[in-house]
Amino acid sequence: MAKAERKYWLMKSEPDVYSVEDLRRDGSTYWDGVRNYQARNFMRDEMQLGDWVLYYHSNATPPGVAGIATVSKSGYPDPTQFDAKSKYFDPKATQEKPRWFLVDLTFKEAFKELVSLERLKNAAEELEGMLVIKKGQRLSVQPVEKVHFKQVLKMAGAKAKLR
DNA sequence: GCCAACGTTGGC
DNA sequence: GCCAACGTTGGC
Numbered sequence: 173m174a175k176a177e178r179k180y181w182l183m184k185s186e187p188d189v190y191s192v193e194d195l196r197r198d199g200s201t202y203w204d205g206v207r208n209y210q211a212r213n214f215m216r217d218e219m220q221l222g223d224w225v226l227y228y229h230s231n232a233t234p235p236g237v238a239g240i241a242t243v244s245k246s247g248y249p250d251p252t253q254f255d256a257k258s259k260y261f262d263p264k265a266t267q268e269k270p271r272w273f274l275v276d277l278t279f280k281e282a283f284k285e286l287v288s289l290e291r292l293k294n295a296a297e298e299l300e301g302m303l304v305i306k307k308g309q310r311l312s313v314q315p316v317e318k319v320h321f322k323q324v325l326k327m328a329g330a331k332a333k334l335r
Numbered sequence: 336g337c338c339a340a341c342g343t344t345g346g347c
Numbered sequence: 348g349c350c351a352a353c354g355t356t357g358g359c
Contacts, residue, residue: 184357208342208355231357289358308340310356 180321181219182226182237182304183277184312192227192239192282200244200278204252205260207272211313216247216273218315224334225277226316226324228304229286236288237324240332245276283328291327298323 183203185191195201206212223243229235249270252260265271293305303314316324322334 186357210342233359235358308357310341312356 176220179218179220179223180226180316180318181214181223181243182228182314182316183241184228184230186231187229187238188231191229192241192279195227195239195241195277195279196282198279200276202245202250202276203274204250206250206274206312207260207262208312210311212271212273214313214315215275219243219275219313220246224280224321226321230312234286234288234290236286236290236292237283237328238286239282240280240325240330241277242280243275244278247273247275250274281330281332283330285328287324287328292324295323295327 187193190201203215206215221243225241225243226237227239227241229238249267250260250272252258253262253265253270253272254267255261260272262271289305292299292302296305299305299320302316302320303309303311318334325332325334
C-alpha cells in the first residue's frame with residue numbers, strides 16, 4: 173500500500189487562551205474543545221500523523237498565522253466531553269459512542285513575525301481559494317492546499333521548508 | 336463592544 | 348423537514 177501523502181491544515185486558537193508560544197513551551201498539546209462537526213470530521217477522519225498545521229491566532233491584534241505545528245497523534249475521542257466538570261462536557265456523548273474527537277499537535281516553529289490576515293488577503297493572487305481569507309469563514313480546523321501552505325511559509329520567512 | 340456570518344436547536 | 352430563534356465565532 174502506498175504511503176498516504178502528507179496533508180496540510182490551518183488551526184485557529186485564541187492566543188489569550190493558547191498561543192504558539194504556549195505550544196513552544198509545552199512542546200505538544202491536545203486540541204480539545206472543538207465542538208463543530210466539520211472540524212470534528214477533519215480531525216477524526218483526515219488528519220494523520222506527520223501532517224503540517226499552520227497555527228493561526230484568532231481574536232488577536234492582528235489576527236494571522238503565527239507558526240507551524242505537526243500532527244503528533246491522529247484522531248481520538250476528546251476526553252473533555254466525558255468530564256462533567258469541563259465546560260466542554262457533552263451529556264449526549266458516551267465512551268462507547270464518543271461525539272467529539274481531537275488530535276495532538278507538536279510544536280515546530282514560531283514565526284519571527286506573524287503573517288497577518290491582512291497580508292494573506294493582500295496576497296489573494298497566490299492564495300486564491302484559501303479558506304481563511306474568505307469572508308465569514310469561521311471553521312477552526314481547515315484544510316490548506318500545499319501551494320498555499322508553501323506560500324505562507326515563504327511570506328513568513330520560515331525556517332521550515334516544504335519539498 | 337458591535338455585529339455579520341453562519342451553525343445548531345427545537346417547535347411545528 | 349422547514350425555518351425562526353438563538354448562540355458562537357471572530358474581524359473590526
